[in-house]
Amino acid sequence: MIDGPRLARMGDAELHLALDASELLFARVSAAQKLRLVQGLRRKGEVVAVTGDGVNDAPALRQADIGIAMGRSGTDVARAAADLILADDNFASIVAAVREGRAVYDNIRKFLTYILTSNVPEIVPYLAFVLLGVPLALTVPQILAVDLGTDILPALALGAEPAERGIMDRPPRPRAQRLLDGRLLARAYGFLGPLQAAVAMAAWYGVLRAGGWQWGQTLAADAPLYRQATGACLAAIVVLQVVNVFVCRSARQSIVRSGFGGNRLLWWGIGLELALLAGFLYTPPGRALLGTAALPGWLWLSLPPLALAFLLAEEVRRAVARTLLVSGNRAGRR
Known part of the structure; x- marks a missing residue:
């Protein structure tokens, strides 16, 4: 003193x-x-x-x-x-205000991570189309269906997340830290996005190969196989975004710790997301609007394991990040 x-x-x-x-x-x-x-x-x-x-x-x-x-x-x-x-x-109002401010800041970053992640699997099909000369795996209307349809309510639900446990135990943010910083972009564009793109392109290619497509073969936009393949790519993105909405609830905590409850709006968003996907694939207006077709049963059986692998990869990344953070804190105290 x-x-x-x-x-x-x-x-x-x-x-x-x-x-x-x-x-x-x-x-x-x-x-x-x-x-x-x-x-x-x-x-x-x-x-x-x-x-x-x-x-x-x-x-x-x-x-x-x-x-x-x-x-x-x-x-x-x-x-x-x-x-x-x-x-x-x-004075307790100050503590409550700081807690609320940190929660709002976190939720904006969660929203941005979720939205930016799906940009990568939306861009990769166009890069493959230009560089490899393969049929376009995702059409413009399908991209709009994700950005303006299936992603909207889950993203808004992330903005209403309750404060994470231990949020007041964190040290203050550095003065120069930006809301949209390199760490967020690296996670969305450098890790989560490429994983989603790999699954989406694998689903697209798997449907084409199962339908007898050969490399270099052109497909008409109204060909049943092409419509089914683009629908598979769309379905893979949406299914992985369902998992991603839980992944984005925290950047550090394990999903086992953050859990699946505490935000009813999140489940309403996921329900609407899956309902829209079903409408895009299995109703005549949805098929006509987006150029899709019903998917084979084997694809629906393969998507959950791929989504689980996506989740486990993120869990491993978080575990490594927590280990490095603890090691850095110990080194700093020495």
Whole structure:
């Protein structure tokens, strides 16, 4: 603990070193010293929140990243200088607000991961068409059916996820961390997306080969085999997106820990997703709109094991990430 008189005797260099402590308490400090502490913490790159209710607290409230004034007992000057005002003067409201803010931030990242993942299996068929000269595995209407149909409600459900367990045990995010950062893009475009693309293209190729297609053979857009193959690619993407919605509920925790409950909207979204897929494949309007056909039974039997392999691959990635994180924390403490 450092009190006001001791703080007054400390130079800037000594204070800078003192602020490196993981736990530090300052007591009986003046308003000027409070401002000095805020400035010192900000020079170290910390995000600083300050609470206050008096006129003398106004400079520190103004200087902080987030100034929090008391709504009932605070002075007009303090409230004018603050960014937030506690209407109930209850400090527990700050904790609840931080928890809610972290949950909202996480949910936006979950939404983005889910949406961006399906971009890869949507792009790969066009790359294969251009580079390899094979029939197009996914048509433009089918891509729109995923982006504007089957993915919509599950993605919105991820935005309503409850806060993860242990969310308040995490250290604060770095000031420079972006919402859409390299880690999120690497997970969506570099890991989850390529896995989905591999399964989707395997389903497409499997249906073609089972129908007697040979490499280099052209297929008309209205050929039954081609319609069935593109339908297989579409079905594979949607089925893996069903699994992906649970995968995206957490970037670190095992799916066993995060579970499958706690968000009823998620199950409504999955139900609508599968209903739309069935309509696209097994109703005359859906087939006419998207150029699909009913799929063979063996394909439906092969998709669940492939979806399970997708889930297990992500579980292995998370386990490795958790191990590396623990090892890095231990090395940092040494």
